[in-house]
Amino acid sequence: MSGLILVSGGAGYIGSHTVLALRERGRDVLVLDDLSEGHEAALLGAELARGSMLDRDFVRSVFEEREIAAVFHFAARCYVGESVEDPGLYYRHNVLGTLNLLDAMAATGVKRFVLSSTCATYGEPERIPITEDLPQNPINPYGVTKLVDEWMLRDFHTAHGIESVALRYFNAAGADAEGRIGEDHEPETHLIPIVLQVALGQRDKLTVFGDDYETPDGTCIRDYVHVTDLAEAHVLALEAMEKTPGSVGIQAFNLGNEAGTSVLEVIETARQVTGHPIPYTLGARRPGDPPRLVGSSARIREALGWTPKFGDIKTIVETAWKWHQARPKGYDDRGGR
Numbered sequence: 243m244s245g246l247i248l249v250s251g252g253a254g255y256i257g258s259h260t261v262l263a264l265r266e267r268g269r270d271v272l273v274l275d276d277l278s279e280g281h282e283a284a285l286l287g288a289e290l291a292r293g294s295m296l297d298r299d300f301v302r303s304v305f306e307e308r309e310i311a312a313v314f315h316f317a318a319r320c321y322v323g324e325s326v327e328d329p330g331l332y333y334r335h336n337v338l339g340t341l342n343l344l345d346a347m348a349a350t351g352v353k354r355f356v357l358s359s360t361c362a363t364y365g366e367p368e369r370i371p372i373t374e375d376l377p378q379n380p381i382n383p384y385g386v387t388k389l390v391d392e393w394m395l396r397d398f399h400t401a402h403g404i405e406s407v408a409l410r411y412f413n414a415a416g417a418d419a420e421g422r423i424g425e426d427h428e429p430e431t432h433l434i435p436i437v438l439q440v441a442l443g444q445r446d447k448l449t450v451f452g453d454d455y456e457t458p459d460g461t462c463i464r465d466y467v468h469v470t471d472l473a474e475a476h477v478l479a480l481e482a483m484e485k486t487p488g489s490v491g492i493q494a495f496n497l498g499n500e501a502g503t504s505v506l507e508v509i510e511t512a513r514q515v516t517g518h519p520i521p522y523t524l525g526a527r528r529p530g531d532p533p534r535l536v537g538s539s540a541r542i543r544e545a546l547g548w549t550p551k552f553g554d555i556k557t558i559v560e561t562a563w564k565w566h567q568a569r570p571k572g573y574d575d576r577g578g579r
């Protein structure tokens with residue numbers, strides 16, 4: 243198959259792993275990223291159009307200058323806590339940014355779109371594991387903005403025939419198994435990298451946000467899914483759209499491992515993997531955190547044949563640890579930005 247794949251946010255964590263997966267299949271990729279959070283080094287030489295998703299004219303010009311076959315949209319803000327404190331930031335980046343892309347696609351006739359969506363669109367689900375047919379009632383602005391994105395996809399399909407797949411990630415974690423790229427956020431807020439920063443001696447300890455949830459050990463349960471498995475799902479979604487144009491329409495799939503791991507279990511796993519005691523203190527609940535998010539990925543396994551290769555939490559932490567040990571300062575490019 244040919245055609246240029248535009249990857250917004252391709253210098254970010256999940257985006258860069260997907261760019262790598264596409265290029266390993268010989269696909270042509272153009273990354274659209276402003277490098278506000280992403281890293282040029284994470285592109286491993288992939289072509290970059292540097293600019294902001296919020297710059298409507300810039301986005302439009304990229305579509306006019308290049309013949310784009312499909313769009314993978316990763317560029318977004320993705321922190322629950324931050325979204326509660328600064329919802330405007332989330333509506334601008336996650337709603338307007340997506341709209342600018344969809345408008346440019348409609349104007350230039352690009353018909354294939356894969357959205358980074360999230361389990362945060364479900365809010366506090368009435369059943370576990372979460373299936374795609376459950377109501378989406380997000381409890382934080384991050385989840386709301388991604389749900390709005392999903393709604394926009396419906397309308398752009400109806401009006402402009404843009405086919406799309408929304409991939410509702412559970413908790414992305416881990417790093418490329420060969421250690422070429424990995425997770426590097428500044429500041430870091432995600433649990434697994436923070437735990438590993440403690441193991442590296444970069445932090446004395448971490449704070450566990452709440453131990454009074456209605457879960458077996460009182461801490462929040464999440465479904466951690468390996469970033470390379472997420473990347474693979476994007477490629478499968480694209481291939482499905484290419485195989486029989488018009489057959490996908492608009493679809494949404496969960497991407498999780500159907501396994502719940504509590505905050506304390508993540509810490510214990512990291513102790514085993516790193517051999518470090520990983521001290522922690524107990525703190526208050528973090529606003530916007532649902533107690534338990536575990537997803538059923540039966541739908542994508544069946545529809546697209548998605549089979550996670552790095553499904554268990556120990557492997558996920560091991561690959562992350564390999565990356566953090568090899569690159570304790572991450573991409574180490576902050577001085578240059």
Ligand code: UDP
Nearest residue numbers: 322431432433436449450451462505528531
């Ligand atoms: N968490 C924690 N301490 C930290 C960071 C995260 O206890 O320093 C908890 C957080 O409250 C949540 C879980 O770890 O229950 C996963 O959080 P993360 O930010 O990694 O992902 P999220 O579920 O928010 O997407």
